[in-house]
Structures are given as C-alpha cells and as structure tokens.
Amino acid sequence: MNGRTNEHRIALFLDFENLVTNTGISASNFDLQPSLDRLLEKGKVVFRRAYCDWSRFNEAKMGLHRFGVELIDVPPSTRAGKNGADMRLVIDALELCYARESIDTFVIASGDSDFCPLAYKLRENGRTVIGLAVKESTSPLFVNACDEFIYLRTTRQRSEKGDKGRHGAAAEEAGHGKRGRHGRDATGKAGKAEVEKAAPSGGKGHSKTEVPEIAREVVQNLIARATGPVNPSLIKETIVRKEPDFDEREHGFPTFAKLLAALETEGVLRRIQQGRQWYVVGPDADLAGGSEAKSEGKGKKQGRGRNTEESEDELESYPDPEEDDGL
Structure with missing residues (x-):
C-alpha cells in the first residue's frame, strides 16, 4: 500500500503531427516503445492520448x-489547421x-514552444512536466x-548506433540531450555526429570524457550548504x-556514478558508504562524529578502491530511505 502511494502516475499527451513532420521520424516507422520504456521506469502511465x-x-x-493510445481525431477546420489539435490537447491536459x-506527472510529446503556457500552468498546480521530442x-x-526533457532519436541516429554494434528494435530511442545554451547550434550537432562515427567503441559518443561545469557547480554548492552527507540522487x-x-x-x-567518480578524482568531492547507501561529502570533510560513516565509508573506500566497477554499480542505485527518488 505504501509502495503505491509513492508511485508516480503519468499522463502522456502526443502532438503527433509535430513529432513526425520534418523531424527525421516518419509516421510509418514511429515506435512509441523506447519512449514508453523510459516513462515506465518513472512510474505508471495511466493516460495515453x-x-x-x-x-x-x-x-x-x-x-x-x-x-493503448487513444487517438483523438481533429480534422482541419476552415483556418484552424494543426492549431486545432494543439488547443484540444491543452484543454484535455488542464481538465x-x-x-x-x-x-x-504530465508528458507533453512535442517540441512546439506554443505549449510553454501549458507547462507553466501544470507546474504551477504542482505537477511535474516532462517534454518529449526530436532535438x-x-x-x-x-x-x-x-522539469525534464527526453529526446527522441531519429532513424538515422539509430542506424548510426547500430553500426557501432547496438541493435535497435525501434526507429526512435529515447535519450536526454544537452541544453541549448551549452551548444544547440547546427555546428555542434554535426560535430557530435562526426565524433560518434569516429568513436572506436563503447558507444559513448565522445572521444573523451569531460566533466560538465554545471555538475561541478551544483556539487560544490550543495556540499558547501550541507550539514551532512549529500545523497547523489539530490545532486x-x-x-x-x-x-x-x-x-x-x-x-x-555512461552512468551518473562515473561522473561522480570523475569529480572525486578532481578532488571536488569524496564518496562514502553508510550501510548500503552511498553519499557524497566534501573532500576535506571530518567524519569523526559518525562511527558508521567512518568505518563503512573510509574503510570500504580503501578496501574497494575508488574506481572499482562494484562500487560504481552500487553508487548508481542510490535509494533514498526517506523519500522516493522519483524523476
């Protein structure tokens, strides 16, 4: 019963024409499965239109x-055209x-800025809003x-990944992207595609790893204000x-745990273990007051080593004992 209380209930709204018009995804090869899989990791999708x-x-x-998607047919009127479907989607979402x-949680599958007012209103009413579209x-x-945005991968992007050894079952694969202010221009996109083609193996899409400044900034700010160990999920x-x-x-x-490991190598943070849970503290944190943190974090850190795959995998799960990790 308590488990169901913490389960996210998700409504999915698709502005279908927007997803298949000049995006690299056609109506004939559109596959909802990869996107749906990502959403089912977050909770139960109870509404689909x-x-x-x-x-x-x-x-x-x-x-x-x-x-199980309900198809809402919005024939074009005299001059409304596609806007008729947009307005119907907005009305149904607010209702x-x-x-x-x-x-x-409301998922708006569209890349149209006309849905910004809807997103603001839903968030104003305490709902989480996830966007879903082609980058x-x-x-x-x-x-x-x-609150969060998931990018759909086009047929061409999927085939490029398949050339590297990954077999995709769908024409689109859901995945996050990098925010525009850090490189959303056309040159950046082309450069990324070329790097992905040139990458030898591993499917990383980058020839080398680089810690993003936003991650370094957030970790430093949270650690500076924290009165104790910080849960990686909060980061x-x-x-x-x-x-x-x-x-x-x-x-x-490949995982958020790997990014934290890179920050630890830079000396930005230190990871400790308390019971089965991993936490993050400042590089010079004094844990003398917590015997469990000292014995588990300090001892296990030395016993397992910072860069062992076992510790990375445990860190990646980081369950929170007090609240659901959510989105």
Missing part, C-alpha cells in the same frame, strides 16, 4: 493502438490536471519550460532542475 488529423497518418494508427489529483525540432523555450535532481535535458552520456559518462 495522441492528437492530429488521422486521415493524414493512417499508417501510424495500428502501432499506437497496440500501446485532467484539475479532475485527477492522483496524476502527478533538432525542439524549441529551447519549451525545453526550459519543462542529479538539482542538475536536472537547472538543465531539464541534462544527460551525463552527452559528456562521455
């Missing part, structure tokens, strides 16, 4: 029906927000309006609040 003039996208109907308090077709304004959540589409993989780190 897609909006557009379905007479134009008949080939996508069967695939969406397979995932659901006020009628179903149990739904705490090259997403407005930075909408990215900033969301990740704070970074995502500042950069909704932050992803450590964009900087060459």
Whole structure:
C-alpha cells in the first residue's frame, strides 16, 4: 500500500503531427516503445492520448493502438489547421490536471514552444512536466519550460548506433540531450555526429570524457550548504532542475556514478558508504562524529578502491530511505 502511494502516475499527451513532420521520424516507422520504456521506469502511465488529423497518418494508427493510445481525431477546420489539435490537447491536459489529483506527472510529446503556457500552468498546480521530442525540432523555450526533457532519436541516429554494434528494435530511442545554451547550434550537432562515427567503441559518443561545469557547480554548492552527507540522487535532481535535458552520456559518462567518480578524482568531492547507501561529502570533510560513516565509508573506500566497477554499480542505485527518488 505504501509502495503505491509513492508511485508516480503519468499522463502522456502526443502532438503527433509535430513529432513526425520534418523531424527525421516518419509516421510509418514511429515506435512509441523506447519512449514508453523510459516513462515506465518513472512510474505508471495511466493516460495515453495522441492528437492530429488521422486521415493524414493512417499508417501510424495500428502501432499506437497496440500501446493503448487513444487517438483523438481533429480534422482541419476552415483556418484552424494543426492549431486545432494543439488547443484540444491543452484543454484535455488542464481538465485532467484539475479532475485527477492522483496524476502527478504530465508528458507533453512535442517540441512546439506554443505549449510553454501549458507547462507553466501544470507546474504551477504542482505537477511535474516532462517534454518529449526530436532535438533538432525542439524549441529551447519549451525545453526550459519543462522539469525534464527526453529526446527522441531519429532513424538515422539509430542506424548510426547500430553500426557501432547496438541493435535497435525501434526507429526512435529515447535519450536526454544537452541544453541549448551549452551548444544547440547546427555546428555542434554535426560535430557530435562526426565524433560518434569516429568513436572506436563503447558507444559513448565522445572521444573523451569531460566533466560538465554545471555538475561541478551544483556539487560544490550543495556540499558547501550541507550539514551532512549529500545523497547523489539530490545532486542529479538539482542538475536536472537547472538543465531539464541534462544527460551525463552527452559528456562521455555512461552512468551518473562515473561522473561522480570523475569529480572525486578532481578532488571536488569524496564518496562514502553508510550501510548500503552511498553519499557524497566534501573532500576535506571530518567524519569523526559518525562511527558508521567512518568505518563503512573510509574503510570500504580503501578496501574497494575508488574506481572499482562494484562500487560504481552500487553508487548508481542510490535509494533514498526517506523519500522516493522519483524523476
């Protein structure tokens, strides 16, 4: 019973025409599975709707029906056109927000900045908003309006990853991206694609790892204000609040634990273990007052070593004993 209380309940709204028009994803090969898998890691998707003039996208109907998506048909009126579907989506999302308090997370699958007011209103009412769209077709304004943003990978991007040994079952794969103010221009995108092609192996997409400044800044600020050890999940959540589409993989780190390990190597932080939980403290923190932290953190750190894969894997889970990790 208590477990269900902490489970996120998610509503998914798809502005379908926006996702398949000039994005590199077509209606015929659109696959919701990778995106849905990412959302199911966060909670239960209890509401699924897609909006557009379905007479134009008949080939996508069967695939969406397979995932239990309700198709809302919005035929073009005299001059409304696509805006009719947008308005219907906004009205339904707000109605659901006020009628179903149990739904705490709204996913808006679109890159259109016209949905910024909707995102602001949902967040004003205490809901978490996740954006979902193709990076090259997403407005930075909408990215900033969301709590978190997940990027869809196009057919070309998936095939490039497949050339490196990964077999993708879908035409799109969900993944975070790097916020625009750190390199959303066309040159940056082309450069990234070339680096991914040139990378020898490992699927990192970068020839070398580089700790992003936002991570270093957040860790230093949290440690400076903390009165005790800091949960790594809090660090990740704070970074995502500042950069909704932050992803450590964009900087060459396969997991967030690897990024923390790099910061430890730089001397920005020190990781300790208390029981089965890993925490982060300042590099010069005095843990003499906590016998468990001293014995578990100090001893296990020396026994296992900073860079062992075992410690990295345990760190990556970082469950919080007091609250659900959530998004």
